[in-house]
Amino acid sequence: MLSTFRRLAALAVLVLFFCTFINLKNEEPGETANWLQSIQFVPAWLGTVSGKTWALATLIGLIAATLLFGRVYCSFLCPLGILQDIAIRARKLYNKLLGRKQTGKTVRYTQPVPYVRYAVLLATIAAMTGGSALLLTWLDPYTIAARFAAGYVNPLAANVNNLLLDTPLAAPLALTHMPPDWMRYGLLLIPIAAFILLPLAFAWQRGRLYCNTLCPVGALLGLISRRPLFRLSVDSASCVKCGNCLKACKAHCIDLKTHEIDTGRCINCYNCVTSCDAHGLRPRFTNPFKRRTAPAAKPAAQPQAKPAAAPDMARRAFLGSTILGASAMLSSCKRDDISGASLDPAKTGTNAGHAATPPGSKNLDFFLDRCTGCGLCITACPTHVLQPSYTTHGLKGFMKPYMNFTKGFCNFDCNICGTVCPEGAIAKLPLPDKKKIQIALAEFHRDRCVVQQNRTECGACTEHCPTKALFTVEETFPILHPDKCNGCGKCIRICPQEALSVQTDADGNETAVLDNKKCIACGKCATACRKRQAISLQKLLIPQMDNKLCIGCGACTYACPVRPDRAMTMTPRLVQLEAVQKIEAPAENPVSTEEFPF
Structure with missing residues (x-):
């Protein structure tokens, strides 16, 4: 039974x-x-x-x-x-x-x-x-x-x-x-x-x-x-x-x-x-x-020292339990002290890590010491931003989760990872508190942005930012028309970034070439152009960000259409901070395609 x-x-x-x-x-x-x-x-x-x-x-x-x-x-x-x-x-x-x-x-x-x-x-x-x-x-x-x-x-x-x-x-x-x-x-x-x-x-x-x-x-x-x-x-x-x-x-x-x-x-x-x-x-x-005694059927076969063996085992078990208790107490004291003091940005000089951990994990040491890598949060994550680590966390973090913002993003209205974590490595935060945790910081690479490179509007990152840490501002960008350029070189001499150069075609004609990555949209080249028709000015919206509002959810990175190096990247936080809240708007789910995600 x-x-x-x-x-x-x-x-x-x-x-x-x-x-x-x-x-x-x-x-x-x-x-x-x-x-x-x-x-x-x-x-x-x-x-x-x-x-x-x-x-x-x-x-x-x-x-x-x-x-x-x-x-x-x-x-x-x-x-x-x-x-x-x-x-x-x-x-x-x-x-x-x-x-x-x-x-x-x-x-x-x-x-x-x-x-x-x-x-x-x-x-x-x-x-x-x-x-x-x-x-x-x-x-x-x-x-x-x-x-x-x-x-x-x-x-x-x-x-x-x-x-x-x-x-x-x-x-x-x-x-x-x-x-x-x-x-x-x-x-x-x-x-x-x-x-x-x-x-x-x-x-x-x-x-x-x-x-x-x-x-x-x-x-x-x-x-x-x-x-x-x-x-x-x-x-x-x-x-x-x-x-x-x-x-x-x-x-x-x-x-x-x-x-x-x-x-x-x-x-x-x-x-x-x-x-x-x-x-x-x-x-x-x-x-x-x-005390255990020897079996009554064989009293003569048992030496006198044998019955005393059982109490020795009991004493060893008691000693082992005592050592275990003391070690557990030491472990508890050490672990409770892991609040980020050893990773204080004021002492280390930086708060940039190599991999972001889920919101509610406090800091990297705290997370790695408590997580056993069971994978429950990985399977429960609806956006698949949590991925198992090979060497991202080092040997200490082998097979433990990290946030891969090229695979997904942390949903603004989700706290499932903290809810399912059975070990306390990820705190079970109420949704309003989770929305304020800064797990990473977005970084905008202007020279990679399609607005800068291709002179066309995008806005994918700002569309999907749930805290409005990303917003667009209007700037005037120079547009070069090679068919109207006579190669005089005035624009080249006045450019402070050396973004303009001369190119000779097969017929021997010299024309200016504009490197959009180096251009800072100052507009001096358009002013210097003699005919004012070879370089025109066009108003476009380009992203800017407020670091205080960013929570590092990665929606901007995941939505960015630029490949292979995205214009929006994430810098993980060693110690998770609290961001300033301005607007609480649910993040739209970016679509993972090579085209624009909206």
Whole structure:
């Protein structure tokens, strides 16, 4: 009964987990999806560090459940653990199909190797205390499964959606075409596959080996669950040592010689309870402070020093918990101090970064220390401005999101990324507050603008600026008419920018040539032209900007028709500032074409 309930609960959690990353209608995930992400252990831990009350309550709840029942999180809440269970089940079906029986290597109790998992745990905590979440990003089970869902499940769901468009299900389900963006992650799909295949390969060969060796969450919960109040135990009187429980155990933690179960490694799958025909395994209430004694059946075979080994393990667990608590406190103190002081523009001399982070991430250090790169904000972003990083954030930010303004723009009326972030790396800002956050600063390159180069009006950037930081002013531009030029050179001599030069054609005629990039529209050349007909003046509107109003949403950059180097570029902010609000107007969605986007 317990095993069946666990399987149904795990299946429901996995389906809901994948549905969170399937965003076919560019809508914000529902409350159920947000709740499912928030109950994951590492997001709850990082959210607690960020000062989130809900995260602290979730973390206390998970630890309390572990103290009461053991590793219930690993049992049916961890998405990577559920995927490993599927791999284990697939291996059994594969062997059954081939008529193979389980060998002695797979049906036995294995001695624990605590030094490996505790070393991984302490290394992860030390790295987090030192301000690096890199090891956690690589080993966290939630993050590994989340990146797999973002990189593979989401595009696959888009393909299935598109195949159903020509079926009768399209109308009732209100399906629309969705581009399967396999290339959003590009070459990053290779490390994503490697990270997911490693634990699945372990599960195929040796059950939940990854959970009890390399997983830092499993190591921590293994420490906490060494003496749960309700634990599985073997009834020595009922046990006939048939070995069925060993065949069913995914963690190889049942020792039939001593009738003991290593609760630090047991992941509470309850398969052993179902497999035992003698009903010798069942959950019982036990006193966590009571010393373990040697089995009564073999009092002489046990040396006098053996019974004292259990208290030593308890003391080591207590010591490990103490070190963990102290390290977490140090990590919390360090992280809470990351408010931008180390990146103060007054001290560093600049506030220009190399990549913009989502609004609400405060500053680059704060964001990289808390984000694990799960990819939930990337799949939820309706404009696809959030893209996974290769080397943009350096090794520390590998596979973490950054804002690519050539792929999209940050919608003025959207705060989905902060809403879905389960780790507190992106603050959940109310929309009015989000609209004031300056994540980058637009920079206008006049020499690239089509108004300057082609002497034609554009206005794409000003049309899509939601804060009206960009506006147009009227300027008078010289227009050269080569057919009327006699090559006298007066305009060339008077030009302060050397924008005019002489060109000789095939017939030997000399005419002036105007370099629009260098021209500053002073009009001196038109005044100096002897005939005043070779150079005329034309009034055009050209963009100008007010830096105080710019929030760095990137709509101007995305809308700019100039290629390959756009006339509007974005300079990311190391520390996000607050812009002055003038006008709140929703940004029009620029169209990604090589022509003008309006």
